[in-house]
Amino acid sequence: MDLPLGKWLFSSLGKKLVVAITGIILVSFVVGHLLGNLTFFFGPDLINAYALKLHALGPLLWVIRLALLATVVLHIGFTMLVWKENQAARPQKYAVNAPIQTTIFARTMRLTGLIVLAFIAFHLAHFTLHLINPSYATLHTDLDGQQVHDVYRMVVLGFSNPFVSGFYILSLALVAFHLSHGIGSLFQTLGLSSQTLRPVYEATGRIVAWALFAGYAAIPVSVLFFGLGKGVRP
Amino acid sequence: MNFTLRVWRQNGPAEPGRFEEYPALDIPADASFLEMLDIVNEGLIHKGVEPVQFDHDCREGICGTCSLTIDGVPHGPGRGTTCQLYMRKFQDRDVITIEPFRAAPFPVVRDLAVDRRAFDRIIQSGGFISERTGSAPDANATPIPKPTADFAMDAAACIGCAACAAACPNSSAMLFVSAKIGHLGLLPQGIAEKNRRVLNLVRTMDEEGFGNCSNYYACEAVCPAGIPASFIARMNREYTAASVKEAIGATL
Numbered sequence A: 001m002d003l004p005l006g007k008w009l010f011s012s013l014g015k016k017l018v019v020a021i022t023g024i025i026l027v028s029f030v031v032g033h034l035l036g037n038l039t040f041f042f043g044p045d046l047i048n049a050y051a052l053k054l055h056a057l058g059p060l061l062w063v064i065r066l067a068l069l070a071t072v073v074l075h076i077g078f079t080m081l082v083w084k085e086n087q088a089a090r091p092q093k094y095a096v097n098a099p100i101q102t103t104i105f106a107r108t109m110r111l112t113g114l115i116v117l118a119f120i121a122f123h124l125a126h127f128t129l130h131l132i133n134p135s136y137a138t139l140h141t142d143l144d145g146q147q148v149h150d151v152y153r154m155v156v157l158g159f160s161n162p163f164v165s166g167f168y169i170l171s172l173a174l175v176a177f178h179l180s181h182g183i184g185s186l187f188q189t190l191g192l193s194s195q196t197l198r199p200v201y202e203a204t205g206r207i208v209a210w211a212l213f214a215g216y217a218a219i220p221v222s223v224l225f226f227g228l229g230k231g232v233r234p
Numbered sequence B: 001m002n003f004t005l006r007v008w009r010q011n012g013p014a015e016p017g018r019f020e021e022y023p024a025l026d027i028p029a030d031a032s033f034l035e036m037l038d039i040v041n042e043g044l045i046h047k048g049v050e051p052v053q054f055d056h057d058c059r060e061g062i063c064g065t066c067s068l069t070i071d072g073v074p075h076g077p078g079r080g081t082t083c084q085l086y087m088r089k090f091q092d093r094d095v096i097t098i099e100p101f102r103a104a105p106f107p108v109v110r111d112l113a114v115d116r117r118a119f120d121r122i123i124q125s126g127g128f129i130s131e132r133t134g135s136a137p138d139a140n141a142t143p144i145p146k147p148t149a150d151f152a153m154d155a156a157a158c159i160g161c162a163a164c165a166a167a168c169p170n171s172s173a174m175l176f177v178s179a180k181i182g183h184l185g186l187l188p189q190g191i192a193e194k195n196r197r198v199l200n201l202v203r204t205m206d207e208e209g210f211g212n213c214s215n216y217y218a219c220e221a222v223c224p225a226g227i228p229a230s231f232i233a234r235m236n237r238e239y240t241a242a243s244v245k246e247a248i249g250a251t252l
Helices: A012-042 A044-056 A059-089 A107-129 A134-138 A149-160 A162-190 A197-224 B034-047 B117-124 B146-158 B165-168 B176-183 B193-208 B218-222 B231-249
Strands: A140-145 A146-149 B003-009 B018-024 B097-099 B108-110
Touching: A012 A044, A012 A059, A012 A140, A012 A162, A012 A197, A012 B193, A012 B231, A044 A140, A044 A146, A044 A149, A059 A107, A107 A149, A107 A162, A134 A149, A149 A162, A149 A197, A162 A197, A162 B231, B018 B034, B117 B176, B117 B193, B146 B176, B165 B176, B176 B193, B176 B218, B176 B231, B193 B231
Parallel strands: B003 B097
Antiparallel strands: A140 A146, B003 B018
């Protein structure tokens, strides 16, 4: 490696640090995305205005989207590099498999991560690209005299399908699983942990992970079980 | 006490291995695990069977030579070294599976004995202080704050047994390497070389083919010296700092 920090970047610790830093970016996105989503509970006008504002960012929105895509690629790519080495380091597994100290959250990181990736693809096809249900693209409403895309109605229609809602809630639980290990663990990788801080990070990470789950899952749950947005259904 | 042992037998590094079952009969409850194996080996010798090879030396928990993964746990259920594990820890008529420490950098020499020289090569790449320190100095000659001395001592307790790498599902040696970095890098005699040391130790660890930490913390759970995984966090920041210093040419 001729890059000045190339040796560092592709060392065991450097690769893990890339995963941790991209993880922080992705967690920040998940928090921001939830705050935007919660406008759903304040009625159609607010979430439609929020969507309009986001789209008004124009080229900046694309910069953010591509940066997020690059972050996801780095997060998964470096995890795969690390995983490949880990597989090579333990060619012969123990006949007796006795998980020591670890948690279910930690042991399922790759599995939950890859299922969440599939969920993200579905979610984008569903609500962003309208590929699953092309009629979503034609939903429009009046916002202060302006014709805008009716995001509110799209969300209500989408989550009125119990299978779609079920898949979202299940996927969100897997996100929470992933973050239950990820958030607490990244401080160790960043080197910002100590014996006294580790339990604090781990507990906080789990609380944040499941608080995010509660916030996100509240939307399909309130549509499906509490009839939120019933008036707008066709 | 009576047990059934499922023991990994392997004739050499390149040979395929297999499990063999041996009865372990009339074992005193106060026999150590290694003494139990001695008794079983005596019986095998009398029967004309090649005895089971396993690593051992001091048998008092300080040298780090004994190994063995017992029922999937390096050093077994005692949370100490295998030599300090006593058969009273098991139930009568237990079936006990004994495997060698598993990791690509630790090839099996024979049966349960593995070659752990990868750890020696890591130490040779920087796990020392170059300066000649002479004979033991007066305890008050180099003032070291008590918390620092205690913290360094926590890391210095490492006996290099390699249970950490054997317990880690990724065969990561990071608890071992971070313990050396913590032990030497915290004390005045070792601080001068700390950047070079962390860079060399981590690079050698990677070259030897050890895996990467997934923060499972299995290592600290099996460490007979009770070294906490927080030393790995400390190594992570030391390594990044040293890499930045190296990139701008500020390391010695």
